[in-house]
Amino acid sequence: SQTIHQWPATLVQPVGSPLSLECTVEGTSNPNLYWYRQAAGRGLQLLFYSVGIGQISSEVPQNLSASRPQDRQFILSSKKLLLSDSGFYLCAWSAGQGTQPQHFGDGTRLSIL
Amino acid sequence: AQKVTQAQTEISVVEKEDVTLDCVYETRDTTYYLFWYKQPPSGELVFLIRRNSFDEQNEISGRYSWNFQKSTSSFNFTITASQVVDSAVYFCALSRLATGGFKTIFGAGTRLFVKA
Numbered sequence: 001s002q003t004i005h006q007w008p009a010t011l012v013q014p015v016g017s018p019l020s021l022e023c024t025v026e027g028t029s030n031p032n033l034y035w036y037r038q039a040a041g042r043g044l045q046l047l048f049y050s051v052g053i054g055q056i057s058s059e060v061p062q063n064l065s066a067s068r069p070q071d072r073q074f075i076l077s078s079k080k081l082l083l084s085d086s087g088f089y090l091c092a093w094s095a096g097q098g099t100q101p102q103h104f105g106d107g108t109r110l111s112i113l
Numbered sequence: 114a115q116k117v118t119q120a121q122t123e124i125s126v127v128e129k130e131d132v133t134l135d136c137v138y139e140t141r142d143t144t145y146y147l148f149w150y151k152q153p154p155s156g157e158l159v160f161l162i163r164r165n166s167f168d169e170q171n172e173i174s175g176r177y178s179w180n181f182q183k184s185t186s187s188f189n190f191t192i193t194a195s196q197v198v199d200s201a202v203y204f205c206a207l208s209r210l211a212t213g214g215f216k217t218i219f220g221a222g223t224r225l226f227v228k229a
Contacts, residue, residue, distance in 0.1 A: 046216075088156065092158075098217055099208065102148075104150075107156040107157060
């Protein structure tokens with residue numbers, strides 16, 4: 001069966017520090033991968049999605065970047081975190097880009113101090 | 114423009130009551146997909162159901178049922194005999210073909226509180 005792992009679960013970082021969140025999927029090949037951010041009490045905002053290795057689409061201009069170095073690995077990064085980067089970050093995968101349901105990781109709660 | 118509206122921000126019910134979560138969507142596409150997800154307090158989103166735009170048949174799964182009506186662009190979700198474990202945030206989502214592939218838009222979510 002397919003599983004998705006996302007870590008760390010919780011992260012507290014100072015303003016201006018770098019960020020690296022990692023997500024890996026097991027049990028499937030060539031998944032579509034997504035990074036979302038959820039502000040407290042709000043809906044999901046799509047940040048990035050990827051249909052293949054090295055292929056990244058950005059949905060909103062921001063302080064973050066994403067990379068897909070391997071088929072089932074998706075990394076969310078920042079060189080310098082801002083206070084506004086605080087939130088709950090969710091990684092997801094799907095078998096089809098939009099026709100199939102997305103399956104989510106447990107999320108990373110990021111607090112910027 | 115494509116949009117998903119979940120007008121109910123929060124709903125509070127007592128256990129065993131029935132509750133309906135509303136979802137209204139906007140799209141000019143003829144082919145699209147609709148989803149419902151549940152986000153319990155632990156945080157991870159769980160997929161509940163998918164419907165494509167050509168399938169208006171309603172669906173029942175245990176205490177859950179979904180009413181898809183293209184005439185009113187609605188895809189409502191009803192929980193019958195609610196239980197405390199149903200307490201969660203529920204998201205409705207629309208997926209449609211856009212430049213670069215299908216894009217999924219989530220509603221803002223409805224937080225459901227079920228009291229014992």
